[in-house]
Amino acid sequence: MATTIKNKTLSGVGNLIKLLPTGTVFTFQFLNPVLTNNGHCTTINKYLTSILIALCGLSCIFSSFTDSYEDEEGSTRYIIATPKGIWPSPEQSSSVDVSKYKLRVGDFVHAAFAAVVFAVVALLDDNTVQCLYPEFETNEKMLMMVVPPVIGTVSGSVFMLFPNTRHGIGYPPSSQSQGDTK
Numbered sequence: 001m002a003t004t005i006k007n008k009t010l011s012g013v014g015n016l017i018k019l020l021p022t023g024t025v026f027t028f029q030f031l032n033p034v035l036t037n038n039g040h041c042t043t044i045n046k047y048l049t050s051i052l053i054a055l056c057g058l059s060c061i062f063s064s065f066t067d068s069y070e071d072e073e074g075s076t077r078y079i080i081a082t083p084k085g086i087w088p089s090p091e092q093s094s095s096v097d098v099s100k101y102k103l104r105v106g107d108f109v110h111a112a113f114a115a116v117v118f119a120v121v122a123l124l125d126d127n128t129v130q131c132l133y134p135e136f137e138t139n140e141k142m143l144m145m146v147v148p149p150v151i152g153t154v155s156g157s158v159f160m161l162f163p164n165t166r167h168g169i170g171y172p173p174s175s176q177s178q179g180d181t182k
Contacts, residue, residue: 021063021168021169024059024118025056025118028052028053028122032049032052032122033127035048035049036049036127036130036131037131038127038130039127039129039131039134040131041131046131049128049131053122053128056118056122057115057122060117060118061111061115063114063168063169064108064168065080065107065166065168066079066080066168067079067086067168068168069167071090071096072094072095079101081101081102081166082102083102083103084098084102085098085099085101086098106163106164107166109158110162110164110166113155113158116151116155117152120147120148120151124147124148129144
């Protein structure tokens, strides 16, 4: 019993780590200080920062619907999950079972929580706060300290209930033998 709970907990933490695409978070962390002028914004900096946050958020959502597999030749194929299977579709002679890659409720749950977790990371970043809403930092210090762990705990719990089986862009592909676990 204890081993099962431990495994589920570690699996939930692993899914939380996989939640946000590393490239998207890196891009945000790299560009945010530049676009916010290290928190000393003009009007154009506020617009550019808002656009960066929106684009990175959309990237997090989009990545929840991507997957990959290895074809018969050993090449990695990246795909987008659709209600009927995958896009782009594999060749007719392919042995890929596209039904294993169909959209599921868990994909939408992951997309929603990816957006929430990224929003917390992005909107509570020091440069973002100083740029977009500087009065918030002084007035709502307690909220800024409480929200991230609460969102992390809730997200971790949800990911234990809806484990992520997708291997999107930037993650190791699922091979045909792993496809049976989808």
